[in-house]
Amino acid sequence: MHEHRVHVRYAETDQMGVVHHAAYVPWLEEARIAAMKDLGCSYRELEQAGIMMPVVELELQYRRPLHFDDAVAIRTTVAVLGPSRVAFSSELVGPDGQLRACGRVVVAACTTAGRPTRIPDGLLDMLGGG
Amino acid sequence: MHEHRVHVRYAETDQMGVVHHAAYVPWLEEARIAAMKDLGCSYRELEQAGIMMPVVELELQYRRPLHFDDAVAIRTTVAVLGPSRVAFSSELVGPDGQLRACGRVVVAACTTAGRPTRIPDGLLDMLGGG
Amino acid sequence: MHEHRVHVRYAETDQMGVVHHAAYVPWLEEARIAAMKDLGCSYRELEQAGIMMPVVELELQYRRPLHFDDAVAIRTTVAVLGPSRVAFSSELVGPDGQLRACGRVVVAACTTAGRPTRIPDGLLDMLGGG
Amino acid sequence: MHEHRVHVRYAETDQMGVVHHAAYVPWLEEARIAAMKDLGCSYRELEQAGIMMPVVELELQYRRPLHFDDAVAIRTTVAVLGPSRVAFSSELVGPDGQLRACGRVVVAACTTAGRPTRIPDGLLDMLGGG
Numbered sequence: 341m342h343e344h345r346v347h348v349r350y351a352e353t354d355q356m357g358v359v360h361h362a363a364y365v366p367w368l369e370e371a372r373i374a375a376m377k378d379l380g381c382s383y384r385e386l387e388q389a390g391i392m393m394p395v396v397e398l399e400l401q402y403r404r405p406l407h408f409d410d411a412v413a414i415r416t417t418v419a420v421l422g423p424s425r426v427a428f429s430s431e432l433v434g435p436d437g438q439l440r441a442c443g444r445v446v447v448a449a450c451t452t453a454g455r456p457t458r459i460p461d462g463l464l465d466m467l468g469g470g
Numbered sequence: 471m472h473e474h475r476v477h478v479r480y481a482e483t484d485q486m487g488v489v490h491h492a493a494y495v496p497w498l499e500e501a502r503i504a505a506m507k508d509l510g511c512s513y514r515e516l517e518q519a520g521i522m523m524p525v526v527e528l529e530l531q532y533r534r535p536l537h538f539d540d541a542v543a544i545r546t547t548v549a550v551l552g553p554s555r556v557a558f559s560s561e562l563v564g565p566d567g568q569l570r571a572c573g574r575v576v577v578a579a580c581t582t583a584g585r586p587t588r589i590p591d592g593l594l595d596m597l598g599g600g
Numbered sequence: 601m602h603e604h605r606v607h608v609r610y611a612e613t614d615q616m617g618v619v620h621h622a623a624y625v626p627w628l629e630e631a632r633i634a635a636m637k638d639l640g641c642s643y644r645e646l647e648q649a650g651i652m653m654p655v656v657e658l659e660l661q662y663r664r665p666l667h668f669d670d671a672v673a674i675r676t677t678v679a680v681l682g683p684s685r686v687a688f689s690s691e692l693v694g695p696d697g698q699l700r701a702c703g704r705v706v707v708a709a710c711t712t713a714g715r716p717t718r719i720p721d722g723l724l725d726m727l728g729g730g
Numbered sequence: 731m732h733e734h735r736v737h738v739r740y741a742e743t744d745q746m747g748v749v750h751h752a753a754y755v756p757w758l759e760e761a762r763i764a765a766m767k768d769l770g771c772s773y774r775e776l777e778q779a780g781i782m783m784p785v786v787e788l789e790l791q792y793r794r795p796l797h798f799d800d801a802v803a804i805r806t807t808v809a810v811l812g813p814s815r816v817a818f819s820s821e822l823v824g825p826d827g828q829l830r831a832c833g834r835v836v837v838a839a840c841t842t843a844g845r846p847t848r849i850p851d852g853l854l855d856m857l858g859g860g
Contacts, residue, residue: 347760349756349759349760350614350615350759350760350763351620351622351755351756351759352756353615354610354611354613354614354615355517355610355613355614355616355617355618355668356522356524356615358524360610360611361495361524361525361528362492362495362496362499362611365492365495366739366741366742369492369739369740370737370739370740373740373799383740383799384798384799387485394486394488394491395532396531396532397529397531397532398491398528398529398530398532399528399529399530400527400528400529401526401527402524402525402526402527405524405584408615408774409763409772409774477630479629479630480626480630480643480745480750481625481626481629481750481752483744483745484740484741484743484744484745485740485743485745485746485747485748485798486745487745490741492741495611496609496610496611496612499610499611500607500609500610503610503669513610513669514668514669538644539633539643539644615777616782616784618784621755621784621788622752622755622756625751625752625755626752629752647745652746654746654748654751654795655751656792657789657790657791657792658751658788658789658792659787659788659789660787660788661787662784662785662788665784665844714795
């Protein structure tokens with residue numbers, strides 16, 4: 341389990357006075373990339389090596405709102421689903437320790453030309469799927 | 471079934487050269503609000519009347535990428551799930567007529583104070599749940 | 601003078617209850633690309649031909665707020681500043697016909713490698729700088 | 731001079747392979763709010779006390795691109811322009827210490843009803859305009 345922190349930007353609020361639901365999506369991405377880095381895998385280097393990991397599935401359940409200036413802890417677990425798919429499940433916890441939202445993202449390795457490809461073995465090992 | 475069109479903005483692309491997966495979320499919102507308007511319900515007036523409909527669940531499956539300048543057709547169906555919940559299911563179709571993504575959003579009526587509330591009967595009728 | 605219309609998205613509001621100031625920036629971009637298209641120049645094709653036009657200067661003055669669901673008219677004029685620079689000046693007008701904001705963006709042609717380059721003569725003619 | 735750091739999100743890139751120019755605007759906001767907090771002024775509490783500080787002017791010059799995963803230092807200086815206006819000037823510096831962009835934002839104090847108002851004396855003192 342990897343923990344990443346974000347701090348709510350004013351631009352991420354909407355006129356309900358809470359964080360807009362779309363703003364959680366780049367947070368999940370940031371937390372996912374940080375979790376991969378913790379495991380020894382730089383997503384930047386992965387792309388430079390010609391492997392991209394676009395999102396193929398996204399799910400979010402919103403339990404309680406988040407507000408401007410809140411510190412949010414994003415706790416992410418990684419699960420290798422197959423030779424080209426990885427799932428990242430996240431809990432988003434507010435400054436009071438309460439669960440605010442749950443997210444799940446599946447990414448699928450592909451080449452720069454957009455064709456499905458296998459995740460390199462070394463990386464698969466790092467992600468726990470070896 | 472309601473159809474809404476969006477035109478991909480340059481700002482919605484990312485360095486993979488395709489539309490970033492987070493950009494679809496405001497599109498679904500725009501399509502949902504347009505679908506409600508088609509049914510006779512102005513979301514702007516609903517909020518002015520003290521009823522908000524925050525998103526409580528979001529799901530997206532991404533099938534094929536979309537690109538800058540693409541015209542995207544978003545076909546949305548509405549289903550009333552209960553006295554305070556409505557689901558909007560959308561198919562996103564690219565300029566070639568091919569399915570690019572499927573989305574589903576559930577909203578839950580609440581007061582401006584954030585407490586759950588019933589959707590007014592008149593509106594529920596309009597949304598097909600009367 | 602070219603006119604382009606946008607319709608304010610809910611996601612573009614913030615907790616002040618108005619459109620967030622950052623949301624105007626992709627609108628200016630959309631209006632700029634539409635103005636170029638009106639003049640016969642597809643920005644999509646320009647990039648495919650290896651010429652990019654990143655923004656090098658941005659200015660915005662905000663006069664009166666815009667709100668969710670507003671229709672906004674963006675009136676843009678184009679001025680060629682030199683062989684590689686073009687300025688786009690825009691007025692953003694609200695649904696009541698009142699000026700809401702003024703913007704000015706300067707773009708500079710460069711190659712895909714990021715090196716400055718001349719705008720092709722044909723395009724420069726289209727933009728009024730021949 | 732106040733320094734704030736941001737870390738480039740993948741979602742902030744565009745298909746040129748660099749950070750999209752609109753993404754700098756929420757960064758300036760985040761840096762501005764952090765600078766105010768350093769000076770003893772919580773923007774969150776300011777709004778709760780009924781004073782908002784919407785942006786009335788925005789300028790950005792882009793010198794060199796920023797990339798995904800870059801650490802960006804934003805160095806901001808504050809200048810009180812009058813009883814209701816404050817200017818924030820920022821330099822954005824890349825991971826190599828080179829200047830990437832300069833920004834300037836002017837905010838104007840107003841009430842929750844949107845009417846201009848004076849910045850409270852205590853806050854004006856904190857911002858260096860006493």
